[in-house]
Amino acid sequence: MAGSGTAHLRDGEQVLRVEDLTVTFPAGRRRTVHAVSGVSFDVARGETLGIVGESGCGKSSAARAIMQLPRPSAGSVRLNGLELTGLRGEALRRTRRRLQMIFQDPISSLNPRRRVRDIVAEGPRVWGTLDGDTARIDELLEAVGLDPATAAGRRPHEFSGGQCQRISIARALALDPEVIICDEPVSALDVSVQAQILNLLEDLKARYGLTLVFIAHDLAVVKNISDRILVMYLGKTCELAPSAALVRSPAHPYTRALLSSVPQAPLRIPEEEEKHMAGEPPSPLAPPTGCRFRTRCPRATALCATEEPRMRPLTPDHYIACHHPHTETPA
Numbered sequence: 001m002a003g004s005g006t007a008h009l010r011d012g013e014q015v016l017r018v019e020d021l022t023v024t025f026p027a028g029r030r031r032t033v034h035a036v037s038g039v040s041f042d043v044a045r046g047e048t049l050g051i052v053g054e055s056g057c058g059k060s061s062a063a064r065a066i067m068q069l070p071r072p073s074a075g076s077v078r079l080n081g082l083e084l085t086g087l088r089g090e091a092l093r094r095t096r097r098r099l100q101m102i103f104q105d106p107i108s109s110l111n112p113r114r115r116v117r118d119i120v121a122e123g124p125r126v127w128g129t130l131d132g133d134t135a136r137i138d139e140l141l142e143a144v145g146l147d148p149a150t151a152a153g154r155r156p157h158e159f160s161g162g163q164c165q166r167i168s169i170a171r172a173l174a175l176d177p178e179v180i181i182c183d184e185p186v187s188a189l190d191v192s193v194q195a196q197i198l199n200l201l202e203d204l205k206a207r208y209g210l211t212l213v214f215i216a217h218d219l220a221v222v223k224n225i226s227d228r229i230l231v232m233y234l235g236k237t238c239e240l241a242p243s244a245a246l247v248r249s250p251a252h253p254y255t256r257a258l259l260s261s262v263p264q265a266p267l268r269i270p271e272e273e274e275k276h277m278a279g280e281p282p283s284p285l286a287p288p289t290g291c292r293f294r295t296r297c298p299r300a301t302a303l304c305a306t307e308e309p310r311m312r313p314l315t316p317d318h319y320i321a322c323h324h325p326h327t328e329t330p331a
């Protein structure tokens with residue numbers, strides 16, 4: 001299946017370049033779940049790219065496909081120019097080290113039987129880069145705000161959700177990654193703890209020169225940490241813009257709807273527009289023809305049913321896949 005276009009990809013090789021990423025799952029009786037359908041984006045060194053969209057739009061499937069766990073059904077994933085989808089065995093393992101992931105549920109993503117020091121040390125031990133060097137583990141625990149003297153010997157259940165997320169961040173850092181894909185890293189945490197983990201990720205990004213892909217369903221969470229934000233709907237890209245521009249002048253009707261539910265956002269969409277968004281998105285087993293958002297879109301026309309909108313520039317760094325975008329400046 002053709003993607004939503006690649007006009008928004010930047011020239012030159014970025015740290016991460018994902019092109020026409022497609023993920024399908026067999027669903028029995030010869031049906032197919034179209035989880036991700038031709039998604040493209042790139043991430044520059046030191047950048048944080050936010051990916052936002054409601055539950056089920058394919059964010060996690062895209063993240064796992066980038067990791068090649070499992071491999072995408074089609075498309076390209078390049079890390080520093082190296083195509084991951086063609087790598088096998090040892091070559092893939094070696095390259096994937098540079099790409100780490102942290103997950104939504106920190107407690108269940110940590111092995112409950114192991115002590116924190118062993119959880120953090122596991123990767124470097126497998127790779128033979130630790131050499132019994134406990135100072136390195138202490139340094140990592142300190143970097144994520146845990147006291148090595150009290151934390152290293154304990155097991156995950158002795159920690160809060162926020163502390164467990166700190167442990168999983170230390171585990172990801174232990175392999176010296178270039179890119180960390182954060183899949184809803186704060187969604188399971190209390191609001192007060194969310195801010196602490198977001199601040200920590202920003203500090204670590206600066207300290208270790210990381211590049212981040214930050215996935216969340218909540219635009220309020222993504223907007224402050226991201227340099228640019230990519231909006232996804234039902235497996236497709238809708239809009240891509242620098243964070244401030246996306247929040248100030250959202251052009252896609254779907255982005256407007258997402259933004260309107262953010263308490264501190266400047267935008268309130270009219271009730272009439274909001275009504276269209278009510279209910280669930282269509283099933284990814286049978287996505288709508290043309291624009292996938294058209295069945296919930298207040299601006300949909302006959303064109304939207306027949307022709308898929310491709311990503312195109314509104315300004316040099318603001319891209320949209322919509323036949324009828326909002327281009328007026330908000331009040």
Ligand SMILES: Nc1ncnc2c1ncn2[C@@H]1O[C@H](COP(=O)(O)OP(=O)(O)OP(=O)(O)O)[C@@H](O)[C@H]1O
Pocket residue numbers: 025026033034035053054055056057058059060061062217284
């Ligand atoms: N292994 C699988 N087999 C079949 N369908 C799947 C599988 N994994 C995901 N899906 C389906 O693919 C679609 C995209 O799911 P995905 O988890 O990627 O979305 P998401 O945006 O990350 O949502 P959430 O935040 O709820 O995880 C959903 O309809 C989901 O049910």
